[in-house]
Amino acid sequence: MEPFAGRAIASLTVAAEGLAPKVLLSEIDPDISSVGKTILGERNADVQWLCERLRTFVVGTDAVAEVLESRPTNHRERAFKTIVRNRMSRGGVMTVGAGLLKQGEKGKGLASRWYPESLVERIQILRQLRHRIAFEHSDAFDVIGRFAGDHDAVFFIDPPYTAGGNHAGRRLYTHSEVDHEALFSLTASVAGRAMLTYRDVRRSGRSRGAIDSKSERFR
Secondary structure (H helix, E strand, O other), rough: OOOOOOOOOOHHHHHHHOOOHHHHHHHHHHHHHHHHHHHHHOHHHHHHHHHHHHOOOOHHHHHHHHOOOOOOOHHHHHHHHHHHHHEEEEOOOOOOOOOOOOOOHOHHHHHOOOOOOHHHHHHHHHHHHHEEEEEEEEOOHHHHHOOOOOOOEEEEOOOOOOOHHOHHHHHHHHOOOOHHHHHHHHOOOOOOOEEEEEOOOOOOOOOOOOOOOOOOOOO
16 A cells, blocks of 8 residues: 555556555545546546546646636546646646746647646556555555554555655645654554655754665665
């Protein structure tokens, strides 16, 4: 399971390759969660609606502004807005204050990262894997605690990189604040196996929760 799902590349790969009978994805960010809930949810109509909106959306300054300023009334509309914001933002960063593409790739501006058919194809692939994937909008600590006693559970824990004062996670994620000390303690208590990913940072003074140079880097 991947309690800090984000793009969930690790767990989705496990599902696609059939390396586990079931994977659980959890994400606290409501915008990102709306995408997971739409693509992996029960309603085929929501997936069809999302794919059609992606196919027919014509990128332009006014059109993008209209979507980003909209107030979605359901998770599929929120999913569409989230995808548009991700594709139109510099580096795909969606935190408050993140800027939109200007020149973009090959001078294509806002349209430089907009590949609707590729997006639809990825959605359809994920839809086909739905029987192997469970998704929920939850706090990572709650999910880890719920399965802490399960000897068969395997955790891939990839929190925002904020340990030791690192600012990378704050720039990339809206929900970047993590009690790393508590996360280490909780992970140490699980009965199954766990892998954590962290950047190497130096311990200084009384700073706690940092990972020293002996840690393995997985990125």
